[in-house]
Amino acid sequence: MSYLKTIPRQLISIIRYPRLFLLAKRTGRENRLGPGGRFYHHRHVHLGDSIYIAPGFHISAYKLRIGNGVQIGPGLLIECHDHSFSQVGKTLWEIRKIKNYAPVTIEDDVWIGGKVSILKGVTIGEGTVVGASSVVTKTLPPYTICVGTPCKPIKKRFNERELEEHLEHVPSSYTAEEVKALWMGAGL
Numbered sequence: 794m795s796y797l798k799t800i801p802r803q804l805i806s807i808i809r810y811p812r813l814f815l816l817a818k819r820t821g822r823e824n825r826l827g828p829g830g831r832f833y834h835h836r837h838v839h840l841g842d843s844i845y846i847a848p849g850f851h852i853s854a855y856k857l858r859i860g861n862g863v864q865i866g867p868g869l870l871i872e873c874h875d876h877s878f879s880q881v882g883k884t885l886w887e888i889r890k891i892k893n894y895a896p897v898t899i900e901d902d903v904w905i906g907g908k909v910s911i912l913k914g915v916t917i918g919e920g921t922v923v924g925a926s927s928v929v930t931k932t933l934p935p936y937t938i939c940v941g942t943p944c945k946p947i948k949k950r951f952n953e954r955e956l957e958e959h960l961e962h963v964p965s966s967y968t969a970e971e972v973k974a975l976w977m978g979a980g981l
């Protein structure tokens with residue numbers, strides 16, 4: 794019943810992307826997907842709740858999981874595969890159908906700026922901010938600010954005391970100790 798109440802908010806998205814809402818593993822609630830986007834491999838998409846994806850996205854998703862409360866700026870590119878490129882004696886065109894796939898995961902409460910590209914096999918950690926025009930080639934730790942090509946964490950979002958307080962107030966898959974360990978692993 795409560796799900797029915799949330800349908801009007803995403804009705805326009807359902808009309809825009811009917812195959813996604815019909816075929817995806819899960820499409821969540823209160824999700825708004827802007828116009829001019831394109832999904833491929835619908836069956837491998839798993840969306841949480843309260844997701845906003847701005848206009849003009851290209852999502853070629855082999856096992857894409859987007860968590861809850863994720864905001865994504867315009868011009869997003871997600872590519873979950875590369876074409877093979879290392880066979881001697883074959884042109885790239887000849888081997889174009891040999892592809893290497895890997896999943897992409899965007900955890901809860903992430904903000905991704907405009908014109909960001911996310912390549913195969915990465916996870917963007919909970920609560921992380923990805924700066925505009927970044928190219929994400931490796932996994933990004935939670936609760937960090939990450940920018941650039943290749944996209945790297947440049948700073949923590951909070952100091953340690955703020956992080957502990959923050960995690961007492963928001964739903965999280967991490968303990969403060971786990972986040973601190975991941976920060977340390979990223980050299981922050």
Ligand SMILES: CC(C)(COP(=O)(O)OP(=O)(O)OC[C@H]1O[C@@H](n2cnc3c(N)ncnc32)[C@H](O)[C@@H]1OP(=O)(O)O)[C@@H](O)C(=O)NCCC(=O)NCCS
Pocket residue numbers: 864865866867905906907908922923924925926927938939940941947
């Ligand atoms: C990342 C961002 C949030 C800024 O975070 P911030 O913590 O305030 O970072 P600062 O502005 O202090 O910048 C820190 C450093 O990162 C650099 N930087 C900031 N954003 C960057 C980006 N997108 N790409 C590359 N470098 C960037 C700054 O130049 C600065 O470098 P310096 O230390 O050499 O001077 C912001 O720059 C950004 O990209 N916002 C996205 C905007 C957007 O796309 N909005 C669409 C609506 S969804």
